[in-house]
Amino acid sequence: MTKEEFREALKPIGAGLLGRPSQQRYERPHFPIRPIGDMLSDLAEIEPWEWYGYAFSREPLNGKFHDDQRREWMEKSLACGKEYAGIVCREYGTQDPEELAKAMGMNVSYPEFPEKTDRVLFAEFRVPDKICIYMDAVNKAARLFLKPEVTQVLTEGLDVSRLLLAHELFHFVEERYKHEIFTKTEKIRLWSLGFIHNDSNVIAFSEIAAMGFAQEIMKIGYSPYLMDVFLVYGYSPEEASGLYEEMMQAAKRVPRPASQESSVGEETTV
Amino acid sequence: MEYIIGIILLISFFGLAYYCIKGHNLMIGFLLITLLWTILPLGGTLFVSESFLASNPILQFGKDNTLIAALNKIYQSAPEGWGTTLVNVCWGAWFGRVLMDTGIASTLIRKTVELGGDKPFVTVALLNVVTALIFTAMTGAGPVIAIGVIVLPILMSLGIPKSVALFTFMGSVAAGIYINPVNFTQYRAFFLKPDEMPDFTLGWYAAHWGYAALIIMLVITTVLAAFYLKRAKTVHAWAAQTRGAASEQKNAPFYTLILPVVPVVLKIWLDFSVIGGFVIAGFLALFLCGRMKGSFKENCQLVNKLYYDGVVDTAPLVGFLLTLPMFNSVAALASPYFKVILGNVMPRSEIVVCIVFALLLCMGLFRGPMTLVGCGAATLGVLSNVASFSVPFLYAVFAIPTITVNIGSCITQSWVAWGLAYSKVESRDFLKLSIPNAYFAGVLQYVATFIMLGGLGAAWFLS
Numbered sequence: 001m002t003k004e005e006f007r008e009a010l011k012p013i014g015a016g017l018l019g020r021p022s023q024q025r026y027e028r029p030h031f032p033i034r035p036i037g038d039m040l041s042d043l044a045e046i047e048p049w050e051w052y053g054y055a056f057s058r059e060p061l062n063g064k065f066h067d068d069q070r071r072e073w074m075e076k077s078l079a080c081g082k083e084y085a086g087i088v089c090r091e092y093g094t095q096d097p098e099e100l101a102k103a104m105g106m107n108v109s110y111p112e113f114p115e116k117t118d119r120v121l122f123a124e125f126r127v128p129d130k131i132c133i134y135m136d137a138v139n140k141a142a143r144l145f146l147k148p149e150v151t152q153v154l155t156e157g158l159d160v161s162r163l164l165l166a167h168e169l170f171h172f173v174e175e176r177y178k179h180e181i182f183t184k185t186e187k188i189r190l191w192s193l194g195f196i197h198n199d200s201n202v203i204a205f206s207e208i209a210a211m212g213f214a215q216e217i218m219k220i221g222y223s224p225y226l227m228d229v230f231l232v233y234g235y236s237p238e239e240a241s242g243l244y245e246e247m248m249q250a251a252k253r254v255p256r257p258a259s260q261e262s263s264v265g266e267e268t269t270v
Numbered sequence: 271m272e273y274i275i276g277i278i279l280l281i282s283f284f285g286l287a288y289y290c291i292k293g294h295n296l297m298i299g300f301l302l303i304t305l306l307w308t309i310l311p312l313g314g315t316l317f318v319s320e321s322f323l324a325s326n327p328i329l330q331f332g333k334d335n336t337l338i339a340a341l342n343k344i345y346q347s348a349p350e351g352w353g354t355t356l357v358n359v360c361w362g363a364w365f366g367r368v369l370m371d372t373g374i375a376s377t378l379i380r381k382t383v384e385l386g387g388d389k390p391f392v393t394v395a396l397l398n399v400v401t402a403l404i405f406t407a408m409t410g411a412g413p414v415i416a417i418g419v420i421v422l423p424i425l426m427s428l429g430i431p432k433s434v435a436l437f438t439f440m441g442s443v444a445a446g447i448y449i450n451p452v453n454f455t456q457y458r459a460f461f462l463k464p465d466e467m468p469d470f471t472l473g474w475y476a477a478h479w480g481y482a483a484l485i486i487m488l489v490i491t492t493v494l495a496a497f498y499l500k501r502a503k504t505v506h507a508w509a510a511q512t513r514g515a516a517s518e519q520k521n522a523p524f525y526t527l528i529l530p531v532v533p534v535v536l537k538i539w540l541d542f543s544v545i546g547g548f549v550i551a552g553f554l555a556l557f558l559c560g561r562m563k564g565s566f567k568e569n570c571q572l573v574n575k576l577y578y579d580g581v582v583d584t585a586p587l588v589g590f591l592l593t594l595p596m597f598n599s600v601a602a603l604a605s606p607y608f609k610v611i612l613g614n615v616m617p618r619s620e621i622v623v624c625i626v627f628a629l630l631l632c633m634g635l636f637r638g639p640m641t642l643v644g645c646g647a648a649t650l651g652v653l654s655n656v657a658s659f660s661v662p663f664l665y666a667v668f669a670i671p672t673i674t675v676n677i678g679s680c681i682t683q684s685w686v687a688w689g690l691a692y693s694k695v696e697s698r699d700f701l702k703l704s705i706p707n708a709y710f711a712g713v714l715q716y717v718a719t720f721i722m723l724g725g726l727g728a729a730w731f732l733s
Contacts, residue, residue: 200387
């Protein structure tokens with residue numbers, strides 16, 4: 001242990017002895033930073049159905065599933081989202097998320113809300129008709145569109161707030177068709193004791209279908225899950241890089257190594 | 271003259287309350303008040319009436335009770351005596367780190383969620399019970415944060431509003447703390463020296479009041495969560511959860527999930543050593559979860575690292591905890607003056623104490639004059655010196671504002687402050703939920719206190 005390391009190690013104890021309460025005792029893992037263009041281009045190559053590993057990683061019941069089930073449900077949920085995108089667009093005669101929201105009688109707001117890097121909130125749908133698109137993340141990411149390698153992958157003129165709105169609109173559609181839609185009717189049995197049993201929906205189905213819905217409406221070729229990296233990058237290139245690694249590993253691909261040069265350059269531009 | 275000194279002491283007490291509420295450094299605040307409460311009562315002996323001095327032997331100095339001995343008692347013996355408590359805190363923190371490192375705590379949470387599924391109320395109720403069980407053994411901000419990063423995203427992904435998720439999690443953490451042996455030892459030291467009243471053990475306390483307090487807190491938190499959930503609208507959120515411990519899906523073996531409650535069970539059932547329980551359950555956890563498969567040197571390093579991390583978790587408390595006993599000790603010197611001023615005002619019957627404390631529960635918020643981890647230590651000093659109550663009764667009276675109000679419901683609690691930042695809940699939204707919880711639970715706990723701990727025999731009074 002070097003003298004510097006020793007001093008660092010003693011710091012929190014010293015702070016404690018001085019009665020200085022430290023609220024964050026939780027050290028986050030560190031990741032090498034990669035250029036945003038490289039990460040987006042790698043992630044855009046992942047087929048939408050290949051995202052099942054990442055999509056289910058945030059599912060509370062994930063521990064009960066195996067990969068074949070995850071993959072099957074991924075495909076069914078994506079198909080469900082795309083199917084209902086078609087139904088809704090035909091019904092209202094438009095593919096514009098804002099017009100759809102208006103036609104559906106949604107109450108959409110765009111608050112500016114500062115975020116922290118451990119959980120970045122992009123958008124929310126509150127039953128029955130309230131949608132919030134959190135513009136802090138969108139505005140931070142807007143600066144990244146100045147990079148040609150970003151527009152090349154995401155397509156020029158992509159309106160991120162509309163993409164988020166499209167995703168949230170699915171949850172409204174899902175509530176409306178809750179007695180017939182796959183994401184609400186497909187259940188898994190958690191446990192049974194004789195006659196008593198507990199069947200549950202899987203939350204990941206809704207989120208996957210909402211991604212499929214948004215992808216169909218926005219006519220984009222890549223999975224909207226990619227936005228997790230893109231929007232987090234505005235807050236922390238390092239956290240975004242960590243998410244990128246996780247997504248690549250979940251899709252059974254090898255994350256590209258980070259070069260020292262690019263890390264420094266990228267960090268200073270954001 | 272004793273009246274004037276009493277009034278100055280009283281003003282300084284309210285000054286300390288204001289200082290704590292403003293969020294200033296507790297350690298320095300208590301050091302300053304200790305100094306003031308040393309100077310005023312001792313200096314005052316030169317000016318007070320002879321009858322006052324004659325009726326208070328604690329203020330008479332001579333061959334048997336020298337001034338130096340009195341000062342040594344305050345500034346040396348008192349903090350030294352707290353050392354035994356501190357050792358328990360450190361071992362408890364180590365055990366908390368072991369449960370996190372082995373994945374036992376996170377596995378317990380995940381398995382619980384797998385029982386409840388997508389039904390928010392069932393999952394909240396089950397998670398509350400498991401969280402409370404976990405925190406009967408774990409202690410400190412580190413473990414709360416480590417469990418919080420697992421529980422809170424799960425609750426939010428079920429569509430539970432973030433403020434409800436945060437309040438119910440924090441409430442169930444506080445419920446577990448009611449029979450946490452480390453917290454019990456810590457708060458017991460406010461009332462007694464370690465060797466005093468040996469019958470007042472965690473087992474006795476749990477059987478006579480602790481379980482009831484835990485159950486009341488847990489039930490009220492869960493019922494209120496159900497009430498809020500019924501009124502709240504389901505929320506679907508698109509949020510990026512960046513990589514952290516929460517994303518590591520490390521499952522501990524099923525049979526190890528019982529280990530978190532082993533130290534508490536051993537202590538309550540057999541009155542077995544708390545530290546012994548932590549060591550046994552901690553090493554069992556490390557071996558059974560395959561964390562001790564390295565060389566002897568590597569295993570030593572792991573145990574050492576976990577101990578270091580655990581001690582760091584408790585570090586913010588250490589300074590405060592080591593100043594507090596000086597204050598507790600000096601309060602005895604100040605008490606004759608308080609008696610002169612407040613002797614006729616302070617409640618002397620148990621029912622009145624319960625009613626007054628229940629009404630003033632909100633003063634346990636913001637480190638106010640009711641919480642032991644704020645300036646409630648001063649209130650305890652005054653109350654216990656101007657009136658006579660049994661130790662278990664007094665313990666419960668102060669444990670409620672400390673645990674239910676301060677630890678479970680106040681934004682000045684370090685892990686609540688972390689939770690607000692993590693889940694992006696506004697302070698006022700959290701307090702709107704947590705204050706009713708504190709009042710409902712607190713009032714019922716005072717009723718339980720009066721019924722279960724009222725009218726205890728002479729054996730439970732300090733001579």
